[in-house]
Amino acid sequence: MTIKSVLRMGDAQLLNIAEPVVHFGTEELRCLLADMRDTMQALNGVGLAAPQIGVPLRVVIFSVQANTRYPDAEVISETVLINPVITLLDDLRNEDWEGCLSLPGLRGRVARHTHIRYQGFDEQGIAIDRIVSGFHARVVQHECDHLDGILYPLRITDLRQFGFGKELFPDSNINDD
Numbered sequence: 001m002t003i004k005s006v007l008r009m010g011d012a013q014l015l016n017i018a019e020p021v022v023h024f025g026t027e028e029l030r031c032l033l034a035d036m037r038d039t040m041q042a043l044n045g046v047g048l049a050a051p052q053i054g055v056p057l058r059v060v061i062f063s064v065q066a067n068t069r070y071p072d073a074e075v076i077s078e079t080v081l082i083n084p085v086i087t088l089l090d091d092l093r094n095e096d097w098e099g100c101l102s103l104p105g106l107r108g109r110v111a112r113h114t115h116i117r118y119q120g121f122d123e124q125g126i127a128i129d130r131i132v133s134g135f136h137a138r139v140v141q142h143e144c145d146h147l148d149g150i151l152y153p154l155r156i157t158d159l160r161q162f163g164f165g166k167e168l169f170p171d172s173n174i175n176d177d
């Protein structure tokens with residue numbers, strides 16, 4: 001399909017509340033997901049939300065293979081998650097660095113819930129229901145935030161821990177994206 005350009009922070013479309021998907025298994029949805037997959041892979045991202053390519057629907061994808069942006073990250077098989085619902089399983093949180101394809105080159109330290117359950121549907125409308133923790137839980141929370149118009153800098157409590165990856169981590173070979 002097509003590698004789309006990713007909207008960057010400052011674009012008002014990223015602040016909107018996305019709409020639920022009503023019809024599953026459609027050609028429209030298949031094309032959207034193909035574009036999202038191609039775009040995410042081309043930019044070496046771990047996740048992408050439909051609003052980031054200008055489509056205001058509650059659709060996210062994520063996939064963690066061996067990834068140079070997150071060399072220590074656990075592997076997460078590719079997941080299409082539509083109309084997601086997150087349930088917090090306890091009050092535990094952990095902090096870690098995040099990046100986002102809508103803020104190229106930047107990194108920020110964000111507290112996320114450690115243990116979550118997420119539910120939703122795949123592109124065929126088949127239910128997904130998983131209990132996850134750590135990095136997997138972080139990715140899901142980051143992507144689902146996009147559906148509510150929330151970019152990760154809005155979650156940073158100490159803005160001294162926000163900046164350009166190359167400056168924050170001068171010894172790493174972090175990508176400039």
Ligand code: NI
Nearest residue numbers: 099100101102
């Ligand atoms: Ni993002």
